[in-house]
Amino acid sequence: MTDSAVFHEMPASNPHASDTPIRFSFSGTGSEYFRIWIVNLLFSILTLGIYSAWAKVRRTRYFYGSTSVAGTSFEYHGNPIAILKGRIMAFLLIIIYNIAIEMSLGVSLLMLVVVMAATPWLIWKSLQFKLYNTSYRGIRFGFRGALKQIYWVYLALPILTLFSLYILVPFTHQRIKKFQHQESRFGTSHFSFSGRVGSFYKAYLLVFVIWLAGIIVISATLGGSLFAIITADNLDREAVAAASATGVFLFFGALYVWMFLIFPIFATLIQNLIWNHTQLEKHRFLSEMKWTRIMCTLGLFLPFAQIRAVKYRIECMSLLPDGSLENFIAATQQQVSATGEGVADLLDFDLSL
Amino acid sequence: MSIPALYFDGKTSRAHHVTLSVEGGQATISGDAERSCPLDELRVSERARNTKRKVTFPDEAYLEITDTAAFDALLADTGHHDSFIVRMQQSWRGALTAVVATLVVLVLSYLYVLPLASEGIAKMLPEKVERSIGKGMLDFLDKQIFAPSQLPQARQQALIEQFKHLQPPRGDVPTYRILFRKSKIGPNAFALPSGEIIITDELVHLMKNDEQIMGVLAHELGHLHERHLMRRVVQSSAVAALATVVFGDASAIVANIPTILLDMKYSRDAEREADDYAIAMMKTNRIDLVHMADGFEQLQAATKDSTPPPYLSSHPSTDERIDHILKSR
Numbered sequence: 001m002t003d004s005a006v007f008h009e010m011p012a013s014n015p016h017a018s019d020t021p022i023r024f025s026f027s028g029t030g031s032e033y034f035r036i037w038i039v040n041l042l043f044s045i046l047t048l049g050i051y052s053a054w055a056k057v058r059r060t061r062y063f064y065g066s067t068s069v070a071g072t073s074f075e076y077h078g079n080p081i082a083i084l085k086g087r088i089m090a091f092l093l094i095i096i097y098n099i100a101i102e103m104s105l106g107v108s109l110l111m112l113v114v115v116m117a118a119t120p121w122l123i124w125k126s127l128q129f130k131l132y133n134t135s136y137r138g139i140r141f142g143f144r145g146a147l148k149q150i151y152w153v154y155l156a157l158p159i160l161t162l163f164s165l166y167i168l169v170p171f172t173h174q175r176i177k178k179f180q181h182q183e184s185r186f187g188t189s190h191f192s193f194s195g196r197v198g199s200f201y202k203a204y205l206l207v208f209v210i211w212l213a214g215i216i217v218i219s220a221t222l223g224g225s226l227f228a229i230i231t232a233d234n235l236d237r238e239a240v241a242a243a244s245a246t247g248v249f250l251f252f253g254a255l256y257v258w259m260f261l262i263f264p265i266f267a268t269l270i271q272n273l274i275w276n277h278t279q280l281e282k283h284r285f286l287s288e289m290k291w292t293r294i295m296c297t298l299g300l301f302l303p304f305a306q307i308r309a310v311k312y313r314i315e316c317m318s319l320l321p322d323g324s325l326e327n328f329i330a331a332t333q334q335q336v337s338a339t340g341e342g343v344a345d346l347l348d349f350d351l352s353l
Numbered sequence: 354m355s356i357p358a359l360y361f362d363g364k365t366s367r368a369h370h371v372t373l374s375v376e377g378g379q380a381t382i383s384g385d386a387e388r389s390c391p392l393d394e395l396r397v398s399e400r401a402r403n404t405k406r407k408v409t410f411p412d413e414a415y416l417e418i419t420d421t422a423a424f425d426a427l428l429a430d431t432g433h434h435d436s437f438i439v440r441m442q443q444s445w446r447g448a449l450t451a452v453v454a455t456l457v458v459l460v461l462s463y464l465y466v467l468p469l470a471s472e473g474i475a476k477m478l479p480e481k482v483e484r485s486i487g488k489g490m491l492d493f494l495d496k497q498i499f500a501p502s503q504l505p506q507a508r509q510q511a512l513i514e515q516f517k518h519l520q521p522p523r524g525d526v527p528t529y530r531i532l533f534r535k536s537k538i539g540p541n542a543f544a545l546p547s548g549e550i551i552i553t554d555e556l557v558h559l560m561k562n563d564e565q566i567m568g569v570l571a572h573e574l575g576h577l578h579e580r581h582l583m584r585r586v587v588q589s590s591a592v593a594a595l596a597t598v599v600f601g602d603a604s605a606i607v608a609n610i611p612t613i614l615l616d617m618k619y620s621r622d623a624e625r626e627a628d629d630y631a632i633a634m635m636k637t638n639r640i641d642l643v644h645m646a647d648g649f650e651q652l653q654a655a656t657k658d659s660t661p662p663p664y665l666s667s668h669p670s671t672d673e674r675i676d677h678i679l680k681s682r
Contacts, residue, residue, distance in 0.1 A: 027403035027404060028403070029402065032401060032402050032403075032442075035443070035444075036401075036442045038448055038455060039438060039448060039451045040438070040442075041455055042451045042454050042458070045462075045599075058399070058438075061398070061399070065398065065401065071368075072417055073404070075398075138362060138363040138366065138413065138414060139361075139363075139365070187366070326365070326366055327365065327366065327367070328365060328366035329364065329366075330365070
């Protein structure tokens with residue numbers, strides 16, 4: 001157990017013992033996660049989804065319990081009943097929303113406005129639920145945030161971004177991350193975030209250039225042959241139809257695959273950018289992800305690959321402690337309602353890292 | 354037996370080095386911190402292969418234990434058992450059972466439970482609900498692909514009257530309205546959830562006699578009678594929900610691809626049911642099924658361009674349908 005070794009080298013009696021990075025470690029394995037996943041999936045289906053709340057708690061506990069830094073692991077405290085309530089509410093909301101859409105244009109527009117107005121609040125509640133139910137060394141995390149900020153970051157900025165023809169996307173991304181990290185706390189200690197807007201623009205631009213280059217290559221090779229098939233006049237019509245259908249399929253298939261390939265590059269750049277600019281009081285973080293590695297863990301739909309990706313993501317992170325990790329103090333806070341968490345989960349938002 | 358552990362009191366992040374021992378229904382820690390607590394007030398985290406175990410006190414203070422083998426032995430002594438689910442998760446036999454059981458449940462629900470349930474739900478809902486769903490659809494179609502019919506009014510009326518006089522094969526006739534339209538999509542006919550049966554001028558011209566047209570109209574009436582639209586709505590949402598539960602954990606993009614394919618089977622089943630309804634209606638009214646079969650054949654000849662492979666198709670193959678019609682004679 002190298003983790004506990006690291007821990008023991010950092011005695012509490014010497015508060016300024018070390019400034020060397022302490023790596024995060026992840027001990028979960030694909031095969032074990034697969035077993036947990038399939039058993040819980042079976043019971044979720046058999047209970048018409050009711051058990052899924054318990055399954056979620058069990059899976060999250062496994063992830064958190066497998067993640068450790070400086071010799072101790074994280075813990076998840078989410079209450080399945082709270083999550084179930086959130087999921088039932090989300091389910092009802094989706095049904096109401098779908099009925100409203102069928103009814104009339106007026107009602108569906110109204111419904112759209114209501115959903116848009118409620119989303120930032122739901123995200124907020126969901127962040128609070130998630131952080132409040134995470135602990136490390138017996139100290140719970142937490143999330144503050146003010147209603148005004150929530151609506152600025154999650155409603156006003158995205159709308160502005162839309163009208164700016166997406167030129168503001170990196171700016172909005174930076175503001176969202178800044179908000180998320182600055183409002184997070186560990187016990188009574190606050191996180192801070194120093195990532196600049198310029199760095200986000202740089203990351204986005206780089207990914208955009210790589211993406212565009214790929215598109216040009218795909219269009220030049222597959223698009224060209226497609227054009228050749230269509231314009232060839234010595235083939236009979238049915239053969240042309242079949243060949244061009246194959247061509248179109250290949251062309252869009254290649255574009256789709258390219259999108260999958262480009263995403264890890266983006267995720268890598270952003271994760272490094274975010275965590276290298278995050279601090280918990282004086283303690284800093286270090287993220288050294290390489291996109292070539294994460295490319296190898298494609299096929300995220302398999303629990304095995306998913307675990308490998310998570311393991312890689314976590315183990316690229318280090319904590320750069322400034323003195324002892326023993327002096328954090330717990331805060332008191334009321335229970336956070338789980339509704340936000342449930343809805344966000346069902347709609348498949350990813351609110352993590 | 355005593356085991357080394359780290360104790361966190363839940364108030365500060367300080368790690369206390371302690372040893373844990375159990376005696377007479379009481380767990381006791383000693384070392385940097387001292388405390389004891391009855392066993393039944395403690396909560397033990399679930400066993401997982403490479404994960405440290407946690408023992409949580411009622412006030413959220415907890416112990417983290419690295420030596421899991423020793424801890425397992427201690428737990429066994431206290432009479433603690435892993436839950437059924439944990440045991441299943443931790444054995445390959447349990448996991449394999451879960452894989453097989455999940456597959457069986459999924460296939461059975463897809464083939465039998467879901468169609469039955471959606472039929473039940475669709476027939477339970479009053480007709481009015483279904484009618485209200487597609488209200489805006491006709492307006493949309495009129496704007497996009499239809500022009501007013503150029504068939505003489507008298508001809509339209511004659512066809513409507515003729516169909517009205519046919520006996521329905523079973524049950525009540527659902528409320529319906531036959532509409533004629535000239536279209537950009539060639540010979541076609543379909544039923545809208547709002548109860549309209551639309552038949553294009555091109556189809557009327559294509560059919561060689563009125564019996565053939567009656568066959569087509571009967572097929573569309575079959576869709577309305579069997580509540581196919583409502584059933585499809587229920588089925589697709591159930592399939593989508595299931596796919597989210599199964600794959601949602603992984604990726605939303607992957608989750609939506611199979612649902613489209615899975616939905617196609619339900620569509621083909623609905624077409625077969627509508628054919629059966631039309632066959633029954635023709636028989637009830639002593640119209641030779643040859644007309645219906647011929648009608649299908651003409652339609653196939655007129656629209657012959659591309660036929661996707663069977664599993665990708667929303668309709669059964671025309672040959673199969675014609676075969677079925679003629680066999681029912």
